Amino acid sequence: MSIYDQHLDKTAANFVALSPVSFVERSAEVFGDLPAVVHGQRRYTWAQTRERSARLAAALRALGVGRMHTVSVMLPNTPEMVEAHYAVPALNAVLNTLNTRLDAALIAWQMNHCEATVLITDREFAPVMAPALKILREQHGREPIVIDVCDSEYTGAGECLGSLEYETLLATHAPLPTLDGPADEWDAIAVSYTSGTTGDPKGVVTHHRGAYLNAVGNAVTWTMPQFPTYLWTLPMFHCNGWCFPWTVAMQAGTHVCLRRVEARAILDGIRTHGVDHYCAAPIVHSLIYNAPPELRDGITQQVRGMVAGAAPPAAMIEGMAKIGFDITHVYGLTEVYGPAGVAAKRASWAAEGLSEQTRLNGRQGVRYPLQEGMTVMNPETMAEVPADGQTMGEIMFRGNVVMKGYLKNPKATEASLAGGWFHTGDLAVLESDRYVKIKDRSKDVIISGGENISSIEVEDALYRHAAVAACAVVAKPDPKWGETPVAYVELKAGASVTAEELVAHCKGLLAGYKVPREIRFEEIPKTSTGKIQKFQLRERAKSTSAIE
Amino acid sequence: MSIYDQHLDKTAANFVALSPVSFVERSAEVFGDLPAVVHGQRRYTWAQTRERSARLAAALRALGVGRMHTVSVMLPNTPEMVEAHYAVPALNAVLNTLNTRLDAALIAWQMNHCEATVLITDREFAPVMAPALKILREQHGREPIVIDVCDSEYTGAGECLGSLEYETLLATHAPLPTLDGPADEWDAIAVSYTSGTTGDPKGVVTHHRGAYLNAVGNAVTWTMPQFPTYLWTLPMFHCNGWCFPWTVAMQAGTHVCLRRVEARAILDGIRTHGVDHYCAAPIVHSLIYNAPPELRDGITQQVRGMVAGAAPPAAMIEGMAKIGFDITHVYGLTEVYGPAGVAAKRASWAAEGLSEQTRLNGRQGVRYPLQEGMTVMNPETMAEVPADGQTMGEIMFRGNVVMKGYLKNPKATEASLAGGWFHTGDLAVLESDRYVKIKDRSKDVIISGGENISSIEVEDALYRHAAVAACAVVAKPDPKWGETPVAYVELKAGASVTAEELVAHCKGLLAGYKVPREIRFEEIPKTSTGKIQKFQLRERAKSTSAIE
CATH class of the missing domain: 3.30.300.30 (ANL, C-terminal domain)
Structure with missing residues (x-):
């Protein structure tokens, strides 16, 4: 046995399982007085957000939630959604964020599939959740505990579906002393269903290690500074908001919540709160640059947007450049925790004209620094295609920012991870600078x-x-x-x-x-x-x- | 068994042991044409630096170096020192960077203690290495293989001590196909001896996981962008240059090498190469701000320096502010891979006067975001001291950026990691904002x-x-x-x-x-x-x- 393998074992002092929950504890500990969440008239500091999350965790534990139990949430981008991202993982439970645009049948199918024991639901979604819970009960014999969120910023209709109300629960449970990660960083942190254009949805299971690393990777890729003000235009239900609930925690930033994604609300939010970072799909960026220019009046800070999309229209990238927003184009899928590739901007691009910059920035790019591999391969031979900009192959990822697999679907898991790489199903070429350029979905x-x-x-x-x-x-x-x-x-x-x-x-x-x-x-x-x-x-x- | 524990095992696609070697492969793959190393007249791109490192790895392997073998290096901040940081870990071997200021007896003691099988040594140090090797042979019966580095930028005297010359070795070995990390990220990556003011030096053993995380932590803490130009004022033999050989690789930056740390050489390097980042001890910062102002002529870029030191003189922090260099004050020890705490600048500090800013920035601060804990505790009770700025205790760290322990010294390891925290031996208080302020070494x-x-x-x-x-x-x-x-x-x-x-x-x-x-x-x-x-x-x- 080597001298380095003796008396040098892991101890509590030098080994802690990676978990993004750790970032919440740090920001509460050292930046507890700084703003964490802004939502309409509501304001929480990092100390308060940690406390609310620790109260939620205590309440969920009292309701029986423990290791590998599933907690489903049907929430817009509100403080409760942020808190769910901090509380559920701290119980070693699994967060299932439901897509708020789904119909009752699909919601019931997913909650049954992931065996949800608790549901946290915003009153706005009662009209779809009531029938979903009915299907769940009548067809599957499942009756999850229901916690209703009555957001003071929501003024519409919507009944309460359960007997527990979120704020009351928080008020009646003392906070857990600490929000701790699991003993094993390979443990599941979330299950997110891909919307699936055919067949049953697949439940993508992610883990603490990957969520931690991609949360960090977001900040490194974006050179995101401490104390960002981050606007929630991207739904947090979508791959856990690309891990940004945890990235913002790491950087002790401010979550600016947003129930509705509309041009005026976005631009008002950016102006009022000094937002400097946001992520969104191309359609949301279009809302921004197509908005009447006067809506942007008074926005003087540099605003940086991250956009994903298989092939964002060139018009979008050009449009954002013209209004002075700095856009970073990323690429990913739920299976890689959101973005895991980036059109990393080379210094030399700055000398190019707008149209060439747009073409360069519109590519899927290169792997995140914390991802181990991203390339284009022939899926039959698993050989990398030549970097000729012509030869098509399938985009593949490899590394710690790849899902555990699909829940209860070993066949799909095995197929998607075959040959030591995750198969995205997207067809692309490698250009001469080794940046990936998507061409199509295989089936398209x-x-x-x-x-x-x-x-x-x-x-x-x-x-x-x-x-x-x-x-x-x-x-x-x-x-x-x-x-x-x-x-x-x-x-x-x-x-x-x-x-x-x-x-x-x-x-x-x-x-x-x-x-x-x-x-x-x-x-x-x-x-x-x-x-x-x-x-x-x-x-x-x-x-x-x-x-x- | 939970549904999340079934059919969701680790595979080659979704699990890779963390190792900073990964960053070298990425930069070579996607930024291969960009500059990696500048040293006098020598220039290497990332593709070339990777290739040279892979040749060195192949040569060392041919010489018999394998898992957990120790490779000692006696090198100034040259390209060979950078390459050693990439090649040795890729062999799952352990890098021992010798302090170039030590005497022959201490060098021999260390190389014997860590059982070095290979030595890479710069000709400049032949006068001390020759007697060190003699002691090693005569007193300990050890004869490591010696590789001499004949740096073209070195014009002084110095004989060759071995029969192998570095560049010849590289020329005669085909590069390894890839620089891979180990199977187990807990494996040792380096052993570094603390200089020790009393008693025998202690060999601090660090691991791939910690080196990876602190390399990332450096970039996050410093908001270091892609493609930095980094000046090597800090000796790489000191805690592996605080993990910056790997941080610079992650960000595809340029290593600007420097054999001698002198004011003119530093400021010329900053001007000529457009250096924007460097790390150094307070004494080096003093060299910079005390240098004749004309030496700084023509430096127009923002230069950012990182400084460590138990208590940097206030004059140093003020001096740097006055010449417009942006200084980040960090705190750490070899046992935590260099810096693991930072005087993280709050936005509100900007409104303070220079003297108050100096006081705030001069503190040891808070934990790096990727460290799990840093605080001040009573070492007897292991209770945290109140944040009153008065009660003294010992600074403690906990997390993945803490060493494995001291080589062949289980007693010292156990004492230093007792109670689930690493005991720094530094006495400090917690100020009211929970920033740590050092007061003294316990024994001082x-x-x-x-x-x-x-x-x-x-x-x-x-x-x-x-x-x-x-x-x-x-x-x-x-x-x-x-x-x-x-x-x-x-x-x-x-x-x-x-x-x-x-x-x-x-x-x-x-x-x-x-x-x-x-x-x-x-x-x-x-x-x-x-x-x-x-x-x-x-x-x-x-x-x-x-x-x-």
Whole structure:
């Protein structure tokens, strides 16, 4: 045995399981007097937020919640949602954040699947949660304990569904002395269901180690300073807000809560509270740069936004640059805790024109510093594709910021982690600087005459037309070519354009075989999180192809 | 068994042992064309630095180096020193960085103690390494393989001690395909000997997990952006350069090497290479702010320095502020991988005057975000002292950034990690904002008439006199009071002051019982790392007390 393996074991002094809960204790301990949460008229310091979280933890423990029990929450971006992210992990329990846009059947399905024993729900969602709980009871025989949140900032209707009220619970339970992480950092911290465009949703199980490392990785990637003021435009139910509830805790920042994502509320929040950081989907960024300029009056601080999205429209990146917001483009999935890749800005990019900067920043980029691997591989051979900007492969991740797997779904877990890499299902190329550029979801590629057509590339061309509000390009079966691209298009209010004009527009931007053979002006179906449901469009294209 | 404990095991896709070596691979992979190392006329990109490190690793492996073998290095801050930090851990071997100021006997003692099998040594140190190797061979029967570094930037004398030359080795070994971390992140990464003012040195054993986390912690604490230009004023032999060899790798920065720490070389380096970050002891900062102002001409970038030191003279913090360098004051020890506490700057401090800011910034502060605990405790009861700024206790750390222990010294390990905390041996108070303020080393406290006198507080008062260059205050046995403070003082060149004047100066700043009873103008003995050897002064004070 080596001299270094003797008498040098782990002790309580030199080994602590990694858990993002640790950041809450630190900020409460050393920055307890600084603001932690702002929500309408409500204000909490870090000491208060820690205390409220520790009271919630004590209350949940009194209700029987312990290691590996599931606590579901149906909450908008409120203080209670922040507190759930601190209290539930401190009990070694598992947080299940429900997507607030789901219907009752899907909610019941998920809560049954993850065997939720407690539900914390905001009154606003009573209309969907009441039937969800009914299904859960009648079809699955489950009756979770229900805690109602009556947020003073919510003025709408909505009944209480349970016999416990959040603030009363907090008032009647003394706080736990400390919010501790688990003994084993591999323990589950959360289960989040992917919205799934086909089949049953999958429950992505993440762990304390990964949540800790990605919370840190967010700050490192973004060079986020101490004491940021962070606006909650991104739903916390979405991959635990990309781990930012914990990143903000680490940096002793201020969570600025927001029940509704609207341009005026966002820009008022940014102005009033001096917000300097936020994350959001491309659609929210569009709200911001398309808002009337006077809504931005009085915003003098540098605002930095993080945006994810398989392929954010170039117009979005340019739009944000024009209003002076500094945008960092990240890439990820629920399976990698939100963002795990970043279009890391090289110093040399600053010398490029806006359009080239937009192209460079619009890529999926490179791995987060705390992720171990991100590349594009041939999923059959698991060989990396050449960095030629041409050869398509599948984006793969490897490292500590990859989920444990899918709950109760070993087959899907095994397939997704096969060969020592997490398979994202996104098709991409490696450009010459080794930055990843997404081309498509595997199943969205159109194969026409033996050539692969990236539906995203065609959509990008369509988006460059001023009249196009939304579009989706899918394959339509074709007896001669195998498949051909067909485009579904929604126009901006008041705009008009003909199919012929759009085709001509595309011909100016794309190789001939990539130009849509048909343009259909129809409403485009979307999931509850705003993702376009291409499988529905494919069905539609297929079923109508015979009669055209 | 819980549903979360089934079919959700670790795989190669979602679990990788933490190791800072990972950062080198990332920067080589995605920023391979960017500069990594600058040294005189030598320039290496990240791809080249990775390749050189992988060649070194291959060469060492060919020489038989494997898991838990010790590789000693006697190197100044050169590219070879950087490469050793990347290559040795990638072999799962242990890096022992020798203090270049030690004498042959101490070097031999350390290399024997850690059972070094290979030595990499710069020609400059041949005069001390030759006798060290002779002692090692003759007294201990050890003959490590010796690799000589012939740095082209070194123009002095110095023979080659071995039969292997560094560049030749690199040229004749194909690089390892990847620099990988170990299977177990708890494995030792380095052994560093504390200089020790009494008794045998202790070999502090650190591990990959801690080195990874503190490398990240440095960047988070300092809000260090991507692509920093980092000047090596801090010796890398000192706690592995506080983990900055790995922090700079994570941020794909540039290491600017420096064989000699002199004011002109430092300021020329800062100007020429656009240095924006450096770390150093207070004495180096003094060199900078005391340098002729014209040496700073042409430095226009914001330069940020990190300084550690039990109690940096207020004059140093003020001096740096006046020349516009932004200083972050950190606190740590070899046992916590360098800095693990920081005087984290609150926004409200900016409104204070320079002297109050200096006082606030001069404290040891709060734990790094990635450290789990730092506080002041009564070492007998292990109870935290009240945050009253008065009650003294011992500074303690807890968390993943604490050493494994002392090599072959279970007794010292156990004592230092007793009660679940690492005992620093530094005495301090908790101020009302919970920031730690050091008062003294336990053994340096002077107890006079039952009152504790902090020798640092008295020294601080002396340093405020313009004529004082260096000073040390120690206890002298006294039949009436038990002990009384006696001050040893070195004056600045050309300055003069009498003992009476210094006593009067102290009376204006200190309570009467703290004022030195004697002032002795004598040379002050220092260790090889510049620490004042108070034990020698105590002996001197004791032996001369009878005759005065």
